[in-house]
C-alpha cells in the first residue's frame with residue numbers, strides 16, 4: 650500500500666454491551682485475558698496500525714471515566730480521541746460512534762469493530778482498506794466450515810444453502826464515512842430492530858453492494874465462557 654495517498658481512517662470500537670451470554674458480573678470487555686482487559690487487544694491493534702488515524706471508543710452507560718483512566722490512559726492509547734456512551738442495542742452504540750465522527754470531515758473510511766474481537770490484526774486491516782477503496786462497503790468474514798441450514802419456527806430444516814455461498818461475518822465492517830452515516834441516519838428513522846450488523850444497514854437502506862473480504866478463523870468474538878479458553882490458547 651502506498652502510504653502517501655492513504656486516506657484518513659477512523660475506527661469505532663464497540664464496548665457498550667452487557668455481555669449477557671458470558672454470564673459474569675463484570676462485563677466481558679473488561680474481563681482479564683492474559684493479564685489485560687479483553688478490550689485492550691482490539692484497541693491495541695488499531696493503535697499500532699499504520700492505517701488507522703483516529704479511534705472512537707463506545708463504552709457503556711456510566712463507564713466513560715473508568716474507561717478513560719483504566720484503559721485509554723493506562724495503556725497509552727493515544728489515538729483514542731473520544732470515549733462516548735453507547736446505547737441499548739448495538740446499532741444504537743454504532744450511531745453514537747458515528748455522531749462522534751460527524752465533525753471529522755477529513756475521515757474517508759470508518760472501520761466499525763466489535764471490542765469483543767481481540768484478534769483483529771494488521772493483515773485484516775490492510776485487506777479491509779484495500780477492499781473499501783475498491784468497493785466503498787465491505788465486511789470481514791470467512792467461508793463457513795459447517796453446513797448451514799435455514800429452519801422454521803419449530804426447528805425443521807427448510808433449506809440448505811450451497812456451502813460455497815455461505816460465509817460467517819466478523820468485524821471490522823468498513824465503509825465510506827458518508828455512506829455509512831447516511832445508511833444509519835435513514836435506518837434510525839425506520840423499524841430497525843432486526844439489524845444485527847452494519848452491513849445490514851447498508852443492504853437495507855442503500856444501493857451499494859457490500860463486499861466480503863477474508864478476515865481470519867482466529868478473529869473470533871468472545872461471547873460465551875468457552876471462547877475465553879480458546880482466546881487464551883491463541884495468546885499462548
Ligand code: CTP
Pocket residue numbers: 663664665666667668669670671678707735736737738739740741742743762763764765766870871872
Ligand atoms: N455492543 C455495544 N452496544 C450494545 C450491544 C453490543 O457496543 N448495546 C458491542 C459489544 O460490547 C461487543 C459487540 O458490540 O463488543 C458485539 O456484541 P455482542 O458480542 O453481542 O456483545 P454483548 O451484547 O455485550 O453480549 P450479549 O449479546 O451476550 O449480551
Ligand code: MG
Pocket residue numbers: 666
Ligand atoms: Mg449482544
